[in-house]
Amino acid sequence: MAKNFADFRYLSFDVVGTLIDFEGGIKDCLAGICAEAGVKVDGEEALTLYREARYSENADLFPDDLVRVYLVIAPKLGLPAEPAYGERLRDSARDWKGFDDSKDALVRLSKKYRLIAMTNARRWAFEHFAEELGNPFYAAFTADDTGTEKPDPAFFERVFDFVAREGNTKEDILHVAQSQYHDIGISRRLGMTNCWIERRHSQKGYGGTIEPEQFTQPDYHFTSMVGLANAMEEADI
Structure with missing residues (x-):
């Protein structure tokens, strides 16, 4: 009892x-990057890739690690693998609801x-x-x-x-x-x-x-x- x-x-x-x-925050930020790149990405697919990339031996503290995570998942999503976009994903945490x-x-x-x-x-x-x-x-x-x-x-x-x-x-x-x-x-x-x-x-x-x-x-x-x-x-x- x-x-x-x-x-x-x-x-x-x-x-x-x-x-x-945080899931909504990550998907919203990635959706914005996708729109600029002219790429369509399924939100749940992106979360799956995020999860696989996030939990690795070389992970940094959260949400700083989102810079590294973005660079891992970007090629799989057809997005530009540039640190500036990873920093944008990291900094989006300030606005998560x-x-x-x-x-x-x-x-x-x-x-x-x-x-x-x-x-x-x-x-x-x-x-x-x-x-x-x-x-x-x-x-x-x-x-x-x-x-x-x-x-x-x-x-x-x-x-x-x-x-x-x-x-x-x-x-x-x-x-x-x-x-x-x-x-x-x-x-x-x-x-x-x-x-x-x-x-x-x-x-x-x-x-x-x-x-x-x-x-x-x-x-x-x-x-x-x-x-x-x-x-x-x-x-x-």
């Missing part, structure tokens, strides 16, 4: 993919819970994401802060240490994320209670996110942030 919502003091969030629509339900849901949830951002993005990008979301976070941990990326347990341990300094434990955290690979599986192995936001519930495959070796059944499962916010508010009635 999953814990009661009232048992949590913190909600920790994956940001890119759960709250920020939150999902339609993210900002309002975070406002509602912040009335009762302390919200912690946990993102593999670098701090410069996270600052733009946080502003897009209305700056709702009580604390934030980025790849620059932790020196690593999820699903590395060390990333989560930094958050555990933070709440411990406030006299709490990981049992006081509900971890909310869309990525089975980066978040749901590892949070389960570390003994956290988790909530899967299945953003791609109406689409096939894992899009721009790497597919996990095995699926992890989450403690809670919603297809939107508003679903989580509604459930947590109803639990208080």
